[in-house]
Every structure is written in C-alpha cells, then in structure tokens.
Amino acid sequence: MKKSPTAEIISVGNELLIGHTLDTNSHWIAKRFTRFGWTLQRITVLRDSLPAIRDGVTGALRRKSDLLITLGGLGPTHDDMTLKGIAIALDTRLMLNPEALAMVKARYSKLEASTGLTRSRRKMATLPEGAEPLPNIVGTAPGVTIKVGTIRLISLPGVPSEMKAIFTGSVIPMLRASEAEAPKEVTVGLVGIVESALAPALDRTRKAFPGLYFKSHPRGREGGIRSLIQLHVYSVDPASRAKLDKAIAYLLRKLSKSAYSGPKGQRKPGKKVLES
C-alpha cells in the first residue's frame, strides 16, 4: 500500500481569530484533499503578525508534509504579510518577480489608466526568491509557489472566490496525480444505541479489520442521551466497497450480542437506518 500524500494548511488573518469570519476555506480544501486521496494533517490559523507567520511556517515545514498551503495575506495592504513571513522562515529575500508583475499590470491596466503601479500594487508582485506566481483569473494578487526541499509550499489569497479559482486551476491538477489512492468510504446510521455502548463492539471490529478507519458521531437524543450515531468507515488504501460492507455486518453482529440494554419500548439497538 502506497502511503497517502500529506498536507497542512496555514490560514492567516486576524478576522478569523477575532470571530468576524468563519474559515470556510480550509474546509473547502479539506474536502478536496480527501477526494483525491490526500491526508490533511493539520490546520493552523494565525494572526497577521510576522513572528506568528514565521513560527507557524517554520513549524509546518519541520513536520515535512508533502504540501503546505497558506491562505490569506497576499493583498496590497500593510497587514498582508504572509510572503514576508515565509521569506523570513526560509531565510531568503523578497524580490520583484517580473512574471507576477506582468499579471498584476494586466489586471489594473484594464481599469485605471492614471494611477499606474503604486507601491501597494508592486507589493503583490514581490515574492520570496525562487518562487513562481500562479495565475489569479478572479482577482489581482497572484498565488505563489515555491519548493522547499521535498515540500511544495503554495500561498493562496484569502478571498474565497480567488482561492478557489487558483486552487482549481493550479493545485487540483497536482492532487490528481494521487487520485488512484482515493479512499473508499461509507456512512451508516445506528439508532437506539448510545456511544459508550457501541464502543466495545467497535473496538472488536477495529481489531478484526485492520486498515479500515472508524469514526462515530453522536447525532440524536433519546431520554436525554444521544442515541442516533453516525458511523463513518473508510480506508486509506483502495479497499473494495465489499470489505467495508463486511466490516459493518460484523459490527452489527457484535452489537446484537453485546450487553447493551436500553429502556423498554425503544427501537432495537444497532438498527441501520441510512447508508450513503
């Protein structure tokens, strides 16, 4: 079994940490990592601060995921400092990148003739040495990519439409290379059983089916205790759907033999109600 490629996300922005904006970007990207068989190891949300960005990037690079994506802080204003923080972490300098400058120029020349390339606009084309711009067809600040040893570092804007455009155009083609490794998965609903009663049967099933991954989520309530459990089963290697079904059948058998006894008049424990 080939090891699933790994990734981390660093999301930069005070607006995320003061509770003004919910970080939906990381969630959107996480789904795509899963779809293409990648394992997202960690998400880190950082303030607009050079030491915070430097430390966050240094820590992530030390953990050596295959891919490190930063989100936010690429714009023209003073508090957009992701690339400077990356340059400090890499101990390299920031340089005006001609290719990036051409992208920014092309964008502004359409709208405003008189102001030209202000310092703020040149800032968006100033990248860490060795980096390359990724085209942004929706906004102005290009994405940025740089190779750090074995790690591919990619910086994307925080504006969701721009992030998605660059991710779709430039990052997904890279992820597709691993698509064959995509996990098989199945979700079942278990009614009338509390999570702590499920645990022993789940532990036995886990041991009987190594390589499969089980995660239970309490979803409903009965008598003050949750009793609809959503069980998510998947495999990081290309397991067949039949193997997952076998594991679930095994779990349900274990459940029906378990010591569980709910209050009278409840539905039969372990009943499977939904499957996707």
Place this chain on the structure above:
Amino acid sequence: MKKSPTAEIISVGNELLIGHTLDTNSHWIAKRFTRFGWTLQRITVLRDSLPAIRDGVTGALRRKSDLLITLGGLGPTHDDMTLKGIAIALDTRLMLNPEALAMVKARYSKLEASTGLTRSRRKMATLPEGAEPLPNIVGTAPGVTIKVGTIRLISLPGVPSEMKAIFTGSVIPMLRASEAEAPKEVTVGLVGIVESALAPALDRTRKAFPGLYFKSHPRGREGGIRSLIQLHVYSVDPASRAKLDKAIAYLLRKLSKSAYSGPKGQRKPGKKVLES
C-alpha cells in the same frame, strides 16, 4: 494599558480534517474571546492521533498563552484520545477521578440499570493527574481543567451543544474578569475604491493613530475589480468611540486627496455607506 490576556484553541478530530465537519466551535469561542477582551492567538486543528495531540499541546504550552482550550476527543470511544495526549505532553499519568466518575454515573444511572459502568464509561472519568472535571449538563463526558505553570488548560467535548454548555457555565465566568478591557470597535463600508488604492491612505492613518487596529476586507466588485471595502477598526485598549470616529474621518480626508481615479460615472471614492 494592561496587556490583553491571550488564548489558543486546539480542535481535535479527523472529521474536521477530512472535510466532513466544519469547525464552527472555534469560531463560536473566538467571538466570545473578543467580546471579553481576550486575544485568540492561534487555532490548531489536529487529527485523532496521540503523537499529533502530544506535539500540538506541547507546542501551544511552549507559546505560553494564558489559556489553552482543547475541543473534542473526550468521549468513550477508542479514537477519543485527547486526555491521553495531554497526559503524555505533561509527562503525567491518567487516573480515575472520583468527582468525574460521580458525574458520569449520575448521567447513566438515569437511563440504563443493567449495564453499569463499562470500561468505556470509566474512560470518560479518567483524567490527567491533578486535573478537575467541569460539569456537563447536556451530555456525559465532563470538561476537564488543569493548571500547567501559569497556563490554564481546559478540555471541552467536541459536540457543539456540550461544548457551549460547559464554556458558558465554567469558562465565561473566568473570561469576565477581563471584561473591562474589551475592545471598542467600528466597521465602515467604503464604496467605489479598490483595496490597493486605499492602502496608502490607510498606512498614513495607521501611523497617525497608533494603538488602533485597521483591517480591510474587499466585499464587492466593479468592472471586475472589487470596490466595496469593509473596513474594521478597533482598539485593544479601552479607546473611546470618539477616537475611532476621528481616525475614520482622518482616513476619509486622506482618501479624497489621494491619487485615486476610477473609471468615469462611478460613485465618489471613499464614500462611507454603512456603520455599526
């Protein structure tokens, strides 16, 4: 000016990293930190893995925020391993806590007479040595608090209703101690100006009003370039609202003098449209 107390959040759960669940818990808590004058320094999302939790907790403790909150992984199943990860990070052992056991017992005795305290249920009352349970009036697994040097570490369940109940009951009273330090803030909308044209005026205003914090968010589009900007201004020390208004008036004056020139027929740049 008294330094604003600081916090970090560690959110544990594969479901967050495979894109099944959006981490709304951290966002909900972030809002409350801001409301009570606390600064949230970082959010870290980790997998259900002992080394990941150990490393995440160790790193957060090293950064010495006043408060470290972990979310998730307190339940009865095999993959709920937050407390074990914390115990490893603190180099301490896990022990059955009599007070926590009484809380778990009280919860289950209402529902099921025959099964009693299974291993899975005792697990929820097994805490790092020196920790104390926090009552969970909505679910079963108690919250957990432990003092680590100058840092208060609090572990809460990942189920939102349970997290909110314990946070409201046990954490907010702690945050309230700093309420007098709560930031004053104001948001204005600027129409008909692009972010890169705003940047120079914003930089000057920033210099003229040290202690105030400015953050611009592009929100609308005109001619393919965003041109509604939401500007969020706040102060971490108890500045008067008058001071914020003065800073905004200053910025608007700078903007009207700036070199900005939009396409003809557009609205006047720098027009303030909304305020809250």
